[in-house]
Amino acid sequence: MNPVAFLATGDPLYAHGVNWVVVLIALIKVLVAFGALMGAVTLMIWFERKVISDMQSRIGPNRVGPWGILQSLADGIKLFFKEDLIPDRSDRFVFKLAPYLSVVPALLIFTVVPVGGVVTVAGHTFELQVADPQMGILLVLAMSGIGVYGIMLSGWASGSKYPLLSSVRASAQMISYEAALGMTVVMVVLVTGSLSTRTMVDVQGNNILHWNVLRLGIVPFVIFMIAVIAETNRPPFDVVEAESELVGGFHTEYSSIRFALFFLAEFMNTITMSAIMVTLFFGGPNGPVPKIAHIAWVFPILYFLIKTVIFCYIFVWLRGALPRLRYDRLMDLGWKRLIPLSLAWMLLVAGFLINAWWGIGLAAAVVVGAIVLNRSFDLGAEVEASGHAVLPPLGTKPVPPALLRELTDLEGEL
Amino acid sequence: MAKKMRQNFFGGFILTGKHLTRPRVTRQYPDEKKPKQPRQHGRHVLNRYEDGMEKCIGCELCAGVCPADCIYVRGLDNPPDHPVSPGERYGYVYEINYLRCIHCDMCVEACPTQAITESKLFEFSFTSRNDAIYTKAELVVDDDGMPQKLPWEDWREGDDLLTSGWMRATSPAGNAEFEGVVQWSGELGYGTRAPEGGQSGNRDDEATGTKALRDILEPHLLNKDIPKAHKGMQGRLWRAKVNAEKNKAKIEKLKGLYKDRREAAKAAKAAQQ
Numbered sequence: 001m002n003p004v005a006f007l008a009t010g011d012p013l014y015a016h017g018v019n020w021v022v023v024l025i026a027l028i029k030v031l032v033a034f035g036a037l038m039g040a041v042t043l044m045i046w047f048e049r050k051v052i053s054d055m056q057s058r059i060g061p062n063r064v065g066p067w068g069i070l071q072s073l074a075d076g077i078k079l080f081f082k083e084d085l086i087p088d089r090s091d092r093f094v095f096k097l098a099p100y101l102s103v104v105p106a107l108l109i110f111t112v113v114p115v116g117g118v119v120t121v122a123g124h125t126f127e128l129q130v131a132d133p134q135m136g137i138l139l140v141l142a143m144s145g146i147g148v149y150g151i152m153l154s155g156w157a158s159g160s161k162y163p164l165l166s167s168v169r170a171s172a173q174m175i176s177y178e179a180a181l182g183m184t185v186v187m188v189v190l191v192t193g194s195l196s197t198r199t200m201v202d203v204q205g206n207n208i209l210h211w212n213v214l215r216l217g218i219v220p221f222v223i224f225m226i227a228v229i230a231e232t233n234r235p236p237f238d239v240v241e242a243e244s245e246l247v248g249g250f251h252t253e254y255s256s257i258r259f260a261l262f263f264l265a266e267f268m269n270t271i272t273m274s275a276i277m278v279t280l281f282f283g284g285p286n287g288p289v290p291k292i293a294h295i296a297w298v299f300p301i302l303y304f305l306i307k308t309v310i311f312c313y314i315f316v317w318l319r320g321a322l323p324r325l326r327y328d329r330l331m332d333l334g335w336k337r338l339i340p341l342s343l344a345w346m347l348l349v350a351g352f353l354i355n356a357w358w359g360i361g362l363a364a365a366v367v368v369g370a371i372v373l374n375r376s377f378d379l380g381a382e383v384e385a386s387g388h389a390v391l392p393p394l395g396t397k398p399v400p401p402a403l404l405r406e407l408t409d410l411e412g413e414l
Numbered sequence: 415m416a417k418k419m420r421q422n423f424f425g426g427f428i429l430t431g432k433h434l435t436r437p438r439v440t441r442q443y444p445d446e447k448k449p450k451q452p453r454q455h456g457r458h459v460l461n462r463y464e465d466g467m468e469k470c471i472g473c474e475l476c477a478g479v480c481p482a483d484c485i486y487v488r489g490l491d492n493p494p495d496h497p498v499s500p501g502e503r504y505g506y507v508y509e510i511n512y513l514r515c516i517h518c519d520m521c522v523e524a525c526p527t528q529a530i531t532e533s534k535l536f537e538f539s540f541t542s543r544n545d546a547i548y549t550k551a552e553l554v555v556d557d558d559g560m561p562q563k564l565p566w567e568d569w570r571e572g573d574d575l576l577t578s579g580w581m582r583a584t585s586p587a588g589n590a591e592f593e594g595v596v597q598w599s600g601e602l603g604y605g606t607r608a609p610e611g612g613q614s615g616n617r618d619d620e621a622t623g624t625k626a627l628r629d630i631l632e633p634h635l636l637n638k639d640i641p642k643a644h645k646g647m648q649g650r651l652w653r654a655k656v657n658a659e660k661n662k663a664k665i666e667k668l669k670g671l672y673k674d675r676r677e678a679a680k681a682a683k684a685a686q687q
Contacts, residue, residue, distance in 0.1 A: 057439045
């Protein structure tokens with residue numbers, strides 16, 4: 001198989017073979033996307049700090065540049081020139097590798113996001129998106145899976161307690177929420193009939209009623225949103241870097257540019273995941289385009305940017321409004337609520353895609369399943385409460401009085 | 415229902431949403447400063463009488479009372495041909511070490527002639543220990559009765575006013591009968607300053623820069639402690655009335671001022687013609 005054809009089937013740029021102009025255009029696309037993403041990340045960090053401070057009646061960064069807009073640039077320069085410390089007991093190679101494992105996937109996810117329509121420059125027609133591979137959305141899932149390694153390995157390689165705890169939490173949390181995330185993506189794939197992100201966007205069209213958020217019902221979007229927040233380790237699901245519990249979490253031992261890379265990856269993930277959300281559920285760059293010569297291509301990009309910024313704002317608002325979830329509640333939400341719900345909704349979507357009878361049949365199956373699952377949860381809770389559980393949940397049950405007396409009574413020893 | 419909504423999942427969103435439009439609580443400190451309290455304790459000044467004579471008589475009571483032992487005074491007999499102070503003796507050496515001073519104002523209380531008082535300045539720094547010792551040359555007020563504004567001090571508007579804050583406080587003697595009674599001598603540049611308003615009602619808030627305690631504290635009171643007449647629509651009406659009265663006095667004053675000026679201008683014109 002021709003690798004170019006495999007990686008960029010959808011893009012009309014490669015339709016007439018590859019010559020140096022095509023390569024140049026592809027290179028320019030890569031560079032522009034990289035530069036734009038980097039700029040967007042610095043703006044996002046500033047935006048988040050500013051909005052959070054607005055929500056807390058503070059002023060926020062306001063010293064560097066107009067409205068403090070260059071604050072994250074200044075922070076970046078500061079971090080770049082700081083001393084780079086590597087702990088003595090760390091695994092040096094993995095310790096150095098981990099930040100890149102965090103950043104590179106975050107960057108790569110953005111390559112499959114359609115940021116605009118199709119444009120023609122000097123006889124070459126191409127899509128405004130770095131790559132349009134057949135597997136499209138699978139790349140997103142794969143990369144967000146690899147992103148876990150960055151966090152997991154950094155915590156492990158630090159040779160320190162809190163980062164290790166954090167990385168254990170991270171791997172458990174991200175894996176469990178990845179299931180719900182994948183399930184909602186499957187729903188979108190079902191109605192689209194393709195894995196390509198460009199096709200997903202095209203299928204949704206300009207009519208707001210055909211956008212996946214309404215077409216699939218609101219539920220998959222909500223599940224996806226929650227799963228994405230957990231996946232990017234953002235508040236209220238930031239148990240991975242819970243400041244009040246784990247110091248800085250997995251990046252406690254990191255300093256200088258390596259820390260900056262983690263920071264960058266975190267905010268880049270926020271932006272790319274907002275972009276993915278826009279692509280999957282809100283029609284990407286779709287919207288009414290007025291027929292104005294020469295600048296009509298700007299409008300899709302504008303729509304895409306507006307939608308993405310709205311989601312970035314929602315992420316920030318969630319951080320400002322909600323307290324952090326306890327770790328066991330987080331896992332409960334993931335396994336007991338989101339995964340069954342997404343599974344049930346996927347069955348409904350699949351059923352109604354065939355015909356109404358299949359849909360009704362599967363709906364009945366879902367109801368039965370829900371009842372059974374609910375009963376099993378109840379049974380499990382009863383077992384836990386009665387103290388016969390194999391592993392009683394920590395902190396939910398007081399120490400039995402007899403045992404407590406035995407542990408604290410020193411009379412026998414005195 | 416609405417109350418429940420405020421407490422559950424959406425409560426955080428509603429609250430943070432509301433805060434977006436609220437005024438910011440942060441102050442941009444070095445650029446923007448809070449107005450200082452009328453009795454704030456800051457850097458000292460040595461006052462002079464209205465005729466320019468120094469008030470300090472070199473009695474060393476301030477040095478004696480100082481808990482931080484930061485004042486050093488030596489008195490000397492006044493030279494008969496050009497006396498420095500109206501009494502027998504004057505403060506020949508007067509030094510305050512600001513690395514020790516805790517701004518407790520006990521020197522001000524001890525001073526029998528109200529010679530030493532405190533300005534509102536607290537933002538000054540030094541690069542050597544010697545600079546921290548202010549001598550008499552730096553402490554005595556200038557010929558306008560204003561504290562000297564030294565180059566390493568950060569003076570802002572209003573810091574040099576009301577330097578004798580504590581002295582004019584509600585009955586500094588501690589005797590209720592002397593509340594609002596002037597017990598201090600006049601100062602260079604100001605004359606005899608008005609007493610701070612107490613509870614007696616004969617208060618001149620504009621002259622003293624003070625406010626009734628009740629007015630100051632009301633924004634910080636619990637809701638149940640605010641009188642009903644000051645709450646809600648009733649309270650708005652009450653505040654409007656109070657403000658109107660205040661403004662009325664101001665407008666009258668201004669009117670009088672302009673009237674005087676107009677008359678003066680008219681007189682000048684007439685004189686020219």
